[in-house]
Amino acid sequence: MIAEEGGAATLDSSSRHLAGAPSLRVSSLRKSFGSNEVLGGIDLLIEPGEFVGLMGANGAGKSTLIKILAGLYTRSSGDIQVGGRSVSSLAESSEVAFIHQDLGLVDDMTILENLMLGRKVGRGGVLMDRGAERAEAERALSFVKLDHSASTLVRELSPGEKALVAIARSMGEGASLLFVDEATSTLPPAEASQVLEALADVVKRGGTVVMVTHKLSEILDSTGRIVMLIDGQVAADRSTTNLDRAALVELLASHDQAGSAASERGRPHPVGDQAIVTATGVSGGKLSGMSLGLRRGEVLGVTGVPGSGLYDLAFLMHGLQRPSRGTVSADPGIKRALVPPHRETQGGFNNLHVKDNIGISALHRWRRRDRLIDAGREKRESLKLIQDLDVRPLSLAASFGTLSGGNKQKVVFGRVLADDPDVLVLCEPTRGVDVQTRAALYELILDLRDAGKAVLIVTSDAEDLFAVCDQVSVVADGELGSFKPVNTLTTEDMEALL
Amino acid sequence: MSATETHVERPTAPAPGGGGDKKKQPSGLMTLLTSNAARSSLTPLVFLAVFTYYGIWLGGTFLNVDARMLDVHQNVPVILVGLAVMVSLLGGHFDLSAAATTSLTTFLAIGLSTKNGMPFILSLVVCVVAGIIVGLVNGILVVRFRMNSFIATLGTSGAVLGVSNVYSGGTQLVPDPAGPQLPGWFVGAGSMGSFQEKVPLAVTVVAAVVLAVLVLRGLVNRRPERFTAQAWYGVLGALVVVVALVYVALDGTTLLRSFSWTIAVMVVVAILLRVALRSTVFGRNLQATGSNSEAARLAGVKTDRTTVASFVIGGAIAAVAGVILAAGQGAASPDGAATFALPAFGAAFLSTVIFSNGRYTVPGSIAGGIFVVWVSQGLIVGGVPFTWSSIVNGLVLVAAVAISTASTRSR
Numbered sequence: 001m002i003a004e005e006g007g008a009a010t011l012d013s014s015s016r017h018l019a020g021a022p023s024l025r026v027s028s029l030r031k032s033f034g035s036n037e038v039l040g041g042i043d044l045l046i047e048p049g050e051f052v053g054l055m056g057a058n059g060a061g062k063s064t065l066i067k068i069l070a071g072l073y074t075r076s077s078g079d080i081q082v083g084g085r086s087v088s089s090l091a092e093s094s095e096v097a098f099i100h101q102d103l104g105l106v107d108d109m110t111i112l113e114n115l116m117l118g119r120k121v122g123r124g125g126v127l128m129d130r131g132a133e134r135a136e137a138e139r140a141l142s143f144v145k146l147d148h149s150a151s152t153l154v155r156e157l158s159p160g161e162k163a164l165v166a167i168a169r170s171m172g173e174g175a176s177l178l179f180v181d182e183a184t185s186t187l188p189p190a191e192a193s194q195v196l197e198a199l200a201d202v203v204k205r206g207g208t209v210v211m212v213t214h215k216l217s218e219i220l221d222s223t224g225r226i227v228m229l230i231d232g233q234v235a236a237d238r239s240t241t242n243l244d245r246a247a248l249v250e251l252l253a254s255h256d257q258a259g260s261a262a263s264e265r266g267r268p269h270p271v272g273d274q275a276i277v278t279a280t281g282v283s284g285g286k287l288s289g290m291s292l293g294l295r296r297g298e299v300l301g302v303t304g305v306p307g308s309g310l311y312d313l314a315f316l317m318h319g320l321q322r323p324s325r326g327t328v329s330a331d332p333g334i335k336r337a338l339v340p341p342h343r344e345t346q347g348g349f350n351n352l353h354v355k356d357n358i359g360i361s362a363l364h365r366w367r368r369r370d371r372l373i374d375a376g377r378e379k380r381e382s383l384k385l386i387q388d389l390d391v392r393p394l395s396l397a398a399s400f401g402t403l404s405g406g407n408k409q410k411v412v413f414g415r416v417l418a419d420d421p422d423v424l425v426l427c428e429p430t431r432g433v434d435v436q437t438r439a440a441l442y443e444l445i446l447d448l449r450d451a452g453k454a455v456l457i458v459t460s461d462a463e464d465l466f467a468v469c470d471q472v473s474v475v476a477d478g479e480l481g482s483f484k485p486v487n488t489l490t491t492e493d494m495e496a497l498l
Numbered sequence: 499m500s501a502t503e504t505h506v507e508r509p510t511a512p513a514p515g516g517g518g519d520k521k522k523q524p525s526g527l528m529t530l531l532t533s534n535a536a537r538s539s540l541t542p543l544v545f546l547a548v549f550t551y552y553g554i555w556l557g558g559t560f561l562n563v564d565a566r567m568l569d570v571h572q573n574v575p576v577i578l579v580g581l582a583v584m585v586s587l588l589g590g591h592f593d594l595s596a597a598a599t600t601s602l603t604t605f606l607a608i609g610l611s612t613k614n615g616m617p618f619i620l621s622l623v624v625c626v627v628a629g630i631i632v633g634l635v636n637g638i639l640v641v642r643f644r645m646n647s648f649i650a651t652l653g654t655s656g657a658v659l660g661v662s663n664v665y666s667g668g669t670q671l672v673p674d675p676a677g678p679q680l681p682g683w684f685v686g687a688g689s690m691g692s693f694q695e696k697v698p699l700a701v702t703v704v705a706a707v708v709l710a711v712l713v714l715r716g717l718v719n720r721r722p723e724r725f726t727a728q729a730w731y732g733v734l735g736a737l738v739v740v741v742a743l744v745y746v747a748l749d750g751t752t753l754l755r756s757f758s759w760t761i762a763v764m765v766v767v768a769i770l771l772r773v774a775l776r777s778t779v780f781g782r783n784l785q786a787t788g789s790n791s792e793a794a795r796l797a798g799v800k801t802d803r804t805t806v807a808s809f810v811i812g813g814a815i816a817a818v819a820g821v822i823l824a825a826g827q828g829a830a831s832p833d834g835a836a837t838f839a840l841p842a843f844g845a846a847f848l849s850t851v852i853f854s855n856g857r858y859t860v861p862g863s864i865a866g867g868i869f870v871v872w873v874s875q876g877l878i879v880g881g882v883p884f885t886w887s888s889i890v891n892g893l894v895l896v897a898a899v900a901i902s903t904a905s906t907r908s909r
Contacts (some may be wrong), residue, residue, distance in 0.1 A: 320796065340796040349789035351856060360786045361798045363779045372777040375719055395723055415797060 021048040021176035021208040022083035022095050029078030031064055031232075038064045040232040041078070046210060048176075051203045053219040053240070054212045056229035057434045062212050063404065065229070066181050070098045096177045097170030102344070103162055103183065105154050105169075112137045112150035115169050140172025144198045158307075160191025167198050171207075178202060180211040182405070184218060185432035186342075188305060188460045196222045214434050216248050269450050271470075272296035276334050276454055277317060277423055282326035285312030286478045290326075292317065294423055294454040299445065300483065301457045301469030309478040311341050311427060314458040318425040334423060337361065337416040341427035341458070343405065347412045350401030354391070357400045357411050358382045362418035385414040390440065406437035413444065423454045430464055442467045541851045541898050545869045552876040559879050563749070567756040569871050571693045572826065574764045575600060577867035578819035579838045580845030581771055581860065582812040587846055588775065588858045589808040590788035591640060591647035595655035596816040597838040599632045602662040603820025604830040605671055611680065612673040618681050626817045632658055633813025637806030663832065672829040684825050690759035691825030697762050702754040705765075714738070760822055764864070767818060772860040774811070784808050785857075837888070844870055844895040851899060870894050 024046040031039040039061045046052055056062050067073045069080065071089030079086055082093050090096040105114050115137045122132025137150045144164040154162060163183045170178055180199065184192040192215075199209045200222055213219060219226050220240060226248070228236040275293025282290045286309030294300065294317065304310040315321035316328055318338045330336065340346035348357045359366070359378055366378045382396055389410040391403075400411060409429070416424060429445065430438045445468045449455055457464055465472045471483040552560045559565075570577075579596050586593040603625040610621035632654060639650040673679055685691050714734065721730040744750070757765075775781035783804045786794040795801045823834060848866025849859045874890040882890075 337798070338796055340793070345790075346793050346796050348793055349786055352785065352789050356782065356785065360782065360794065363782050367779065372773065373779065373782070375777070379719075397723055419798075 025081040053223035060229040061232040097175035103166040107155040143171040284323040299455040301465040301472040304475035335421040336423040337421035355396035406433035575819040575823040579842035582815040584846040594651040598655040598658040599816040600820040600835040607824035629813040629817025633810035637809035641802040685828040
């Protein structure tokens, strides 16, 4: 798709207005994996200039739909039309670009090299035309607001800036219909809004954007239309004008039998007198001079900008990272477990089964007298865990990599629970999960607290702090602030801090 | 049990030839043909087809239990090296030094007792210790110095080969007819290295029955979720009947009579390794480390220790391979194990596509190693000069892995 389009795109380099985006029509699109129907007849018409938010629970079929459109999966039946032409996928259409969660950038190359990946501009022959490349890169970057020179290594950019480069690349290649698959879900709010601004700008210039997201505020603030998938069907398709947050939550929860979100934060619970893990004057990573105690039955929340030493705090308290100064001491026999911050790279083992992902930290519990693992017990206890956590598919033999984000997170929680730890350090526990999973995880965290666990939540999502934490604090410039009871804070307080 | 069947993910491949535009649901047969089980048996089926063709073409000269078991017997050292490299591959690392370790221990097994006057049993212990040391060095280079395993083990490979060259003076090492000899049970006619010396039938029968029961029990526990318990027992029952029929039709007793002691050593090593990799905490930790070492570390796995252990186990197995090679040849030569790397890595890689969906397995490595030998041996029986066998090895390997990978690629 990329190679031949470069020359044509440069022709209108003076114009910042996009040539008309094509319309997209999807009719009766179905997809089955084996006997399991994932998409049950999707009908969708997307007109030029729309900004569409695609929502739905984990496993509702959003990713499958995008992957079929991108040509990664083959549909079982149905029709896809771009600008009136029937196509098997949008992969060959030069007007269409897909930006996936991993962005597809090469960290060790410069912005310019990333923008030019797979393209050839300027004069013919095998050699690169530096001047033409620079001009072309500038044109591509003019679609977004990025304060870096094109010779900056992508590695040095923040995650939000990387997303901007990915958008610039798609636009530079001449795309006018953008599919953005959860590119904002792992970004802190400030960076996410940068990305949304860039997307809104694309729409303003006459382009079309279809964005998959879990964040209600993004749907409300940025998009003009919401399409919600539930169980492989379009459950709702409407304009976002006159749609308020409450109505949207209702729409999302309408399918949710379990219903209630975690609203019982205040329910009384005993808190231990003594800290079971204590940090005194600890420095390590970007963090310095931190003192902190974790007590049974208490949920502490710490927030801050990633890169401020936030995750260093988590790793230090978990014991994975050794402090360069000070001590972290745990009571004898205390087991600590960690949910790592970056689920896609640190969370689990994509090519291994769910069973092997759940059990990895708890294998020693299932050892028999002869030191071999009791396979029957392993299977029974793992199955019970994924049943309790409501992991879909409910299968120990599914590959971790094929699960949706929320279900991956549930499996990671399952792994932590399997070893029955006393202390849980949870980094970004609800990052990139849907509303129902978020509620279920909050409920789980409160249950763990009531069972006398000590919980430390390290998150860049303010909602986590308000939903489950007893006391919260902020890490800024490597220093941990003082803890305050969460009910003395307001949302504005926290947003000001972030 | 229907609750567990709600969602069979692991999306299966669409029908070949653009099934995308089909309007109907895939049929049951199609689902079966594109299932993981079918895909993972594609490679073994291709091999079976080749052997059937050989059987028709060459008849009894190829379909000869004794001759084919002799092939296996002679290639036990290669297959053991295959198992050695498989262990570190499982943990995500290459061990290119395994064949060199095998060379070194072949020299040590022959020379320490005949040249240096060491008690023979002690010299075998020294061989295994040498393998362990090489593994330890590899592991420390990779873990402590964060070296790429490819280059680290390439380096140790050179060093280890150098040590055996220095030890042997760069020539073949044959026990001096006038000096001390290797024990009669180790080399020569009537020894464990000889193909003529078979494990007694009673022992192989008992071992085969025990193994069959264990495998069957494992299969009972590994019922795929889309089968009901009853249906699965049906499948297993049918499998038992088929195996029994094949046993009778192909005269399985002849097969059981043709296990040499060398092959028996390989089987024992394989069983121990399989148990260690599948049913111990170490084995699971190694698998997790190989899959995603960062995630494993964050989940509490001691990834460094696990990686070192994998190199050590690989080194020890490579050392055993050298001892077996010494037993079979009664002498050591500088290029004895030089050609082992390709077929050994080939066997390990083939294991990912023989009744497996992309994971290294012990039985698969052994089957892969044996299949490749038979493919080239068939050509030799058919009149192709044996100098071609290396080309055949390479081509078979690439073709088998390519076919299987292609079949697992599409969704």
